[in-house]
Amino acid sequence: MTIGKLIKPTLVLAASSLISGAAIASGITPQKMADAIFSVIESDRTVYTRNVVDRLQNKEEVLDASEHWKEESALPLPAQMLRMGSERVNEKDSGFTYSLLSLWAINKQNKPKTPLEEKALKIIGKDPSKNFYGEETLAGKKYFTAVYPDVAVSEACVKCHNKHIDSPRTDFKLNDVMGGIAIRIPLED
Amino acid sequence: MDKIKIKFWHYGIVVTLLISAILGYNLFKGDKSLFLAGDASHGHYQIELECNSCHVESFSNDDLMQQACEGCHAKELDAANDKHPKKKFLDPRNAELLQQLDARYCVTCHTEHKPEITRKYGVTIAPDFCFHCHEDIAKDRPSHAPFEFDSCASSGCHNYHDNSMLYEDFLIRHAGEEATFEQATLPPRTALIRWLKKNKKVKPLSSQQHDGQKLFTTNTQSDNKGKRNSATNKDSQVNSIVSQWADSPHATTAVNCSQCHDDNNQSSPHLKFNNNQLEVCSSCHERQANQFVLGKHGMRQGLGLPLMSTADARQGIDTTQDKLLTCSSCHNPHSLDVSIAAVESCLGCHQDEHSKNYKSSIHFTLWQQEQNEELEEGSGVTCASCHLPRIKKGKRVRVMHNQNHNLRPNSKMLKTVCMNCHGVEFSLDALADEALIEKNFSGQPDSDLQTFKLIEQRIKKRQQRRNQ
Numbered sequence: 001m002t003i004g005k006l007i008k009p010t011l012v013l014a015a016s017s018l019i020s021g022a023a024i025a026s027g028i029t030p031q032k033m034a035d036a037i038f039s040v041i042e043s044d045r046t047v048y049t050r051n052v053v054d055r056l057q058n059k060e061e062v063l064d065a066s067e068h069w070k071e072e073s074a075l076p077l078p079a080q081m082l083r084m085g086s087e088r089v090n091e092k093d094s095g096f097t098y099s100l101l102s103l104w105a106i107n108k109q110n111k112p113k114t115p116l117e118e119k120a121l122k123i124i125g126k127d128p129s130k131n132f133y134g135e136e137t138l139a140g141k142k143y144f145t146a147v148y149p150d151v152a153v154s155e156a157c158v159k160c161h162n163k164h165i166d167s168p169r170t171d172f173k174l175n176d177v178m179g180g181i182a183i184r185i186p187l188e189d
Numbered sequence: 190m191d192k193i194k195i196k197f198w199h200y201g202i203v204v205t206l207l208i209s210a211i212l213g214y215n216l217f218k219g220d221k222s223l224f225l226a227g228d229a230s231h232g233h234y235q236i237e238l239e240c241n242s243c244h245v246e247s248f249s250n251d252d253l254m255q256q257a258c259e260g261c262h263a264k265e266l267d268a269a270n271d272k273h274p275k276k277k278f279l280d281p282r283n284a285e286l287l288q289q290l291d292a293r294y295c296v297t298c299h300t301e302h303k304p305e306i307t308r309k310y311g312v313t314i315a316p317d318f319c320f321h322c323h324e325d326i327a328k329d330r331p332s333h334a335p336f337e338f339d340s341c342a343s344s345g346c347h348n349y350h351d352n353s354m355l356y357e358d359f360l361i362r363h364a365g366e367e368a369t370f371e372q373a374t375l376p377p378r379t380a381l382i383r384w385l386k387k388n389k390k391v392k393p394l395s396s397q398q399h400d401g402q403k404l405f406t407t408n409t410q411s412d413n414k415g416k417r418n419s420a421t422n423k424d425s426q427v428n429s430i431v432s433q434w435a436d437s438p439h440a441t442t443a444v445n446c447s448q449c450h451d452d453n454n455q456s457s458p459h460l461k462f463n464n465n466q467l468e469v470c471s472s473c474h475e476r477q478a479n480q481f482v483l484g485k486h487g488m489r490q491g492l493g494l495p496l497m498s499t500a501d502a503r504q505g506i507d508t509t510q511d512k513l514l515t516c517s518s519c520h521n522p523h524s525l526d527v528s529i530a531a532v533e534s535c536l537g538c539h540q541d542e543h544s545k546n547y548k549s550s551i552h553f554t555l556w557q558q559e560q561n562e563e564l565e566e567g568s569g570v571t572c573a574s575c576h577l578p579r580i581k582k583g584k585r586v587r588v589m590h591n592q593n594h595n596l597r598p599n600s601k602m603l604k605t606v607c608m609n610c611h612g613v614e615f616s617l618d619a620l621a622d623e624a625l626i627e628k629n630f631s632g633q634p635d636s637d638l639q640t641f642k643l644i645e646q647r648i649k650k651r652q653q654r655r656n657q
Contacts, residue, residue, distance in 0.1 A: 068356050070270045090279035097280050108329050113282050139284035165651045166329075184281055 031133055034146035034183040037096060038131075041082065041181060046153050049078040054154050065156075078157070082181075095185070100150065102179025104169035106161065110179075114138065120147035121180050128177045135187070142187040147180040227302035230311040231504070235489055235497055242492050243301065251294055258295040265483070265594070269351040269601075289321040290314075298349075310597055316343065332643055345600070345621040345638045354603040359613075360644050361651075366612025373610035374567035376579050379586045381438055391443045396435035401446030404459055433524040444473070449522070470516045477590040478516075484591035486514045505541025512538060528560065531571035539572075546629035547572065570610075578605045614641050 053075055056063040066074035076084065079100055086098050103121050105111045112118040120132035128149040136145050152158050152174050161178060162170045172178060215223045220238050229237035236242050245253045255275075266274065277283070278292045291297045300306075300313040307313055317338035319326075327334040341347050347355065405427050434440055439448075449469050451461045462468040467490055471478030482491030489497045497514040499506050512518060519534035520527075532553075536544060547553050556569025576592040595601040599620045607616035618634035619625055625634055 066358070068358055071353055071356065071359065086280070087274070087276040091276045093279075099280055099282060117282070138281045139288065141281065141284070143281060163654060165647065165654050170654075170657060182282075186281075 030144035030185045030187070031146065033096070034133075034144070034185060035131075037098065037183055038146070038148045038181060041085070041098060041183075042148070044085070045078055045082050048081050049154050049156065053078055054156050058156060077160070096183060098181060098183045100179060101147070101182055102150070104161075104167065105179065106164050106166045116145055117147070117182060120145070120182070124149040124180050125177050132180075143184045144187055145182060145184050147182045149177045150179045150181050152176050152178050225302065228304045229301055230299075230304070230307050232311050232485075233301060234503060235485065235501065236492055236494060239492055239494055251296070254296060255294050261483075262295075266350055269353045271350045272352050273349055286322050290318065315339075318349075319347075332646055336639075344640070345617055346640050346643075348598045348600070351598055351601065354600045357644070357647060360640070361648055363608070363613035364641060364644055364648065366614065368615040369611055374565060375570075375574055375609050376581050376586045377567055378579055378588060379584065380588075381441070383585070384442060388442070394435070394440045394443050394445060396431050396440075399431050399434065399446055401431075401450060403452045404446055404450050430523050433521070437523065437525040439525060448473075466515045466517060470522075476587070480590035480594070481516070484593040486518075486592060490515070499538050502538075505544065506538050507540045527573075528571075531573035531577075532556070535572040535576075542627045543629050544572070546627070546631065550629040550631050552630060575602060575606050578602070580605050617641075 053065045056075065057065050064072070064074045065077050066072045067077060067080070068074070069076040069080070082100050086100070090097055099110070101110055101112055101117055101121060103112065103118075103125065112121055114136055116134050116136040120134065123132050124130070124147060128151060131149070132147040134145055136143055152161075152172055155174060157178065158172045158174055158176070161167050161172050212223060215221060221240055222238060224240070225237060228234060233243070243254060243257045245257050273292055275293045278287055287293065298314045298318065299311045301311075303313050308316070319341045320338040323338075323341075336344070342349060345355075405423075434446070449461060450459050452459070454460065454464065456464060458464065460466060460469050461472075467478055467481070467487070481487040486497060489495065499510065499512045499514075500508050502508065516522070519530045521529065532547075536547070552570035552574075555564060556571050558564040559566065559569035573588070576595075578589050578595060579586045580589050589595070589605075595605065600617065602620060603613065603616050607620070611619075615634065617640060618638055619630060621638055622634045625632055
């Protein structure tokens with residue numbers, strides 16, 4: 001798949017979420033596309049965490065959020081919500097993929113798997129003011145990969161990660177970098 | 190005229206044409222059985238002659254076959270919160286894992302027509318398949334270091350797809366429960382009560398109010414052609430059907446003969462929809478019909494094939510009398526006596542060891558005591574209690590009509606069946622004890638499941654973490 005083919009669906013996303021009404025210059029770079037996608041993911045997740053989970057579970061105390069939300073008739077955790085969205089995007093073959101990663105992942109499948117993921121998480125962990133951009137080859141296919149710092153946006157994030165039995169780190173504070181969101185765009189067919 | 194010399198190649202052509210004709214007839218007009226690559230698995234053999242239901246078209250590719258698998262199984266997997274759905278493996282960060290085991294396709298692990306290597310749940314790959322991706326599990330869970338990779342999915346701890354009853358929070362919540370509860374009953378069904386509450390103005394019908402008069406005339410004319418049936422015989426037949434109906438939930442809910450029968454249909458049993466029973470019943474019992482066609486009893490009908498018959502059954506079925514499977518095979522449509530549907534209907538066909546041992550089990554004794562009104566309703570355990578379980582959602586309790594639903598894996602029985610009366614540890618041990626299952630649960634579970642030993646460790650670790 002060429003970049004040209006990828007840009008088409010992305011324009012729709014970018015237009016609706018970021019620069020609606022503005023004229024879109026041709027030739028959007030993979031980095032701009034990744035930045036736009038991240039902005040949507042990050043906003044949706046923050047809204048869900050604050051206005052749904054934090055409100056219903058911690059403030060109004062009417063519904064719990066649980067890892068086993070389906071079995072327990074509860075709200076999905078924000079991290080699960082993000083992953084469910086990412087799996088839906090995978091299914092649609094949307095021209096990009098994204099995942100939630102951490103050096104201190106509770107679910108070990110979310111630990112870094114590629115050398116670039118490992119390097120990126122270390123760098124953004126030290127300096128969350130900058131995103132990480134790079135290229136990598138996975139199973140013979142070249143990707144543009146952007147990794148954005150994932151910051152603890154509410155007390156709920158901190159509390160759950162510090163108390164979870166499988167959490168390898170227990171000293172998170174509000175606004176700490178807990179991990180990163182990786183967005184991958186294939187650069188060739 | 191010269192005599193035509195028949196040469197060897199002439200025979201060759203004749204034999205080739207003959208074979209082609211036989212194969213062609215079998216493929217296009219016959220049952221396609223000559224084209225079966227090998228017996229299909231226990232889950233698919235009933236529909237194995239309907240090649241297109243899986244292969245979609247000749248020489249279809251993996252993606253088309255995958256669509257066929259998902260067409261029947263996707264909903265159930267989604268409802269069970271499948272732990273390894275295809276969508277998880279589409280992320281390029283898993284691309285290398287897929288080179289080991291292509292988890293995007295069902296056929297990677299479930300190859301059909303390979304009876305010699307097919308195991309439980311139709312699995313055809315080596316039992317240590319978890320190794321491919323979870324090789325370093327002992328690093329994260331040192332407690333798992335002693336276990337072999339072929340024991341992950343056979344030890345009562347994990348399933349590849351459905352862990353809906355095996356997650357830690359659930360097991361921890363129920364750990365330490367007694368083997369059998371003092372108050373041990375199944376939840377009462379709510380469908381009729383809820384219907385009557387909603388339809389207070391509907392008055393039940395009495396035996397005099399049936400509208401099948403014309404039907405009975407048609408019935409005797411066409412059914413008893415050439416026979417000399419006395420008027421008394423006919424009357425007693427009519428009276429018996431009418432009185433069964435008058436005592437049934439159909440009369441209670443004002444469902445009259447004409448709701449199912451069609452006076453104008455001349456062929457017995459004079460049903461609507463050209464005697465398609467499933468269609469008649471599903472006009473009111475849609476949910477049950479939809480579930481029925483997903484199980485082994487109804488899957489042929491679901492694909493528009495002829496009804497499943499006992500003669501075609503493979504395992505532990507009484508094949509001496511050929512019975513067809515549809516709604517009335519279990520439910521007498523006039524009496525609707527569910528106590529018959531719950532035991533005798535099943536045992537009329539199922540003659541495997543587990544079924545034959547039911548009547549010597551404590552579950553059956555309890556059922557007899559309930560029938561004799563010595564015990565309260567819901568105390569007895571029938572075939573249906575486990576295989577057509579009463580599923581509680583909110584205030585509703587409905588009967589699941591796909592009798593295979595909770596058998597793959599059988600840990601699905603925990604919440605909706607076993608744990609109405611038994612503690613989780615006892616239940617899980619029993620479900621993992623195949624010899625006990627064959628004895629129909631006469632005796633105590635003999636199992637060395639590690640699940641709860643590990644759960645105890647996890648409970649301790651959780652407490653330590655909380656106190657940190």
